[in-house]
Amino acid sequence: xxxxxxxxxxxxxxxxxxxxxxxxxxxxxxxxxxxxxxxxxxxxxxxxxxxxxxxxxxxxxxxxxxxxxxxxxxxxxxxxxxxxxxxxxxxxxxxxxxxxxxxxxxxxxxxxxxxxxxxxxxxxxxxxxxxxxxxxxxxxxxxxxxxxxxxxxxxxxxxxxxxxxxxxxxxxxxxxxxxxxxxxxxxxxxxxxxxxxxxxxxxxxxxxxxxxxxxxxxxxxxxxxxxxxxxxxxxxxxxxxxxxxxxxxxxxxxxxxxxxxxxxxxxxxxxxxxxxxxxxxxxxxxxxxxxxxxxxxxxxxx
Numbered sequence: 001x002x003x004x005x006x007x008x009x010x011x012x013x014x015x016x017x018x019x020x021x022x023x024x025x026x027x028x029x030x031x032x033x034x035x036x037x038x039x040x041x042x043x044x045x046x047x048x049x050x051x052x053x054x055x056x057x058x059x060x061x062x063x064x065x066x067x068x069x070x071x072x073x074x075x076x077x078x079x080x081x082x083x084x085x086x087x088x089x090x091x092x093x094x095x096x097x098x099x100x101x102x103x104x105x106x107x108x109x110x111x112x113x114x115x116x117x118x119x120x121x122x123x124x125x126x127x128x129x130x131x132x133x134x135x136x137x138x139x140x141x142x143x144x145x146x147x148x149x150x151x152x153x154x155x156x157x158x159x160x161x162x163x164x165x166x167x168x169x170x171x172x173x174x175x176x177x178x179x180x181x182x183x184x185x186x187x188x189x190x191x192x193x194x195x196x197x198x199x200x201x202x203x204x205x206x207x208x209x210x211x212x213x214x215x216x217x218x219x220x221x222x223x224x225x226x227x228x229x230x231x232x233x234x235x236x237x238x239x240x241x242x243x244x245x246x247x248x249x250x251x252x253x254x255x256x257x258x259x260x261x262x263x264x265x266x267x268x269x270x271x272x273x274x275x276x277x278x279x280x281x282x283x284x285x286x287x288x289x290x291x292x293x294x295x296x297x298x299x300x301x302x
Contacts, residue, residue, distance in 0.1 A: 001043060002036020004085065008076045026275045027072040030055070033272065040080050045090040048073070065279075104234070104242050105250040105282045106131075113237040123229050125188045126213040126221060130244060132185040133177055134251025134269055137244040141221050142166050143212045145196065148189065153181040157270065161220055166209060171272050252280035 009028045013021050035043070035051050051073075056066055074091035081089050106114055118127050130140050135157060142161030149156065155177040159166045169175075181189065192212055199206045199218065207218035215221060227244055234242020248269065255265050266277040 001038045001040045002032035004040050004080060005031050005036070005076050008079055023068065024072055026273070027069045028076075029273055030069060030275070031073055031076070040077075041086050043077070043086070043090055048090050103249045103280075103282050104239050104246045105253050106239075106246075110237055110239065114233070117233045117236045121229055121233060123213075123221070123226055125192050126226060127230060127233070127247075128188055129185065129213070130247045131250065133180060134248045134255070136160065136170065136248070136270070137223060137226065138162055139169060139270075140213065140244075141211070141223065141226070144210045145193070145212055146210065148181065148212070150181060150186075150189075153179045153186075155180050161211075164220075169270060171270060173270065173272075175267060175270050177268055249280050249282055252277065253282045256281045 005028050009024060013024070016024065034055070035047070038047065052066060052070060055069065070091060074089060077086060077089040077091050080086040114131075115128075118124055118131075121127060126140055129135075129143070130137065133155060135143075138160035139157050142159050143157075144159075144166070147156040147158055148154075156174065157169060157177065158174045160169050161167075189212070196207065196210075196212075203218075207214050209220070211218075211220055213221055230244050230247065231242055234240070234246065239246075252265055252269060255268065256262060259265070262274060262277060262281075265281070266274050269277055269280065271277045271280075
């Protein structure tokens with residue numbers, strides 16, 4: 001599917017404006033990355049439904065963006081049918097209202113309650129780490145001590161934990177979060193380090209993978225239990241459907257608001273494409289209020 005989609009783009013790009021080329025290229029890359037391994041002759045309507053809806057849930061795409069994605073995918077499949085590479089075009093997905101899948105993030109007004117609720121959790125350190133870094137939950141679970149550079153203040157994300165082993169990150173690219181080890185996060189990690197040293201001294205076989213966050217027996221944290229804990233913390237502070245992915249959206253939104261550097265946010269989240277990063281960034285309420293104040297001042301000055 002992926003190779004055919006890329007060739008479809010190459011064959012047609014000369015007849016499009018630059019704006020259209022850029023837009024179509026972004027969606028072709030999304031199709032290539034997400035369903036590129038599926039044989040184009042075997043792409044079914046149910047797979048298309050799952051793909052389209054999955055994009056709305058995973059990346060918070062609005063209906064307009066999903067409409068573009070669907071249009072590009074449909075065009076690719078129409079060509080495949082005409083070329084004899086597919087029997088029929090399965091792209092007939094109705095696009096749900098985007099509000100159904102609005103991302104839930106921590107607004108500034110939620111932060112005090114969030115930190116208070118997290119402090120009562122046995123996963124306190126792990127959840128605060130994800131809040132402060134935006135790493136994927138699999139990268140959080142697989143974080144090892146040699147990935148933390150306390151001298152420079154850097155965090156290296158080199159792998160993730162899946163199926164009981166450490167393996168490459170999602171897109172097989174390592175990345176570094178520079179100057180993140182300070183303040184609350186540094187204090188949390190130093191406490192975890194003291195616990196790690198104490199347990200290793202009493203039992204050298206404890207925590208054989210040298211993970212930063214573990215259960216009391218040195219085992220890796222359980223994905224489902226950690227995810228459930230995050231959701232329960234969200235419920236305590238009045239946020240429904242709050243997940244570890246919400247913490248990634250929160251990090252992206254606040255980081256973008258503070259730095260204004262989308263390329264930096266993309267690198268820190270480990271996204272291959274900037275369009276994915278853009279879909280993670282949600283509007284902060286305090287920014288809306290500030291913009292409204294500026295508009296009121298503008299109209300009053302006329």
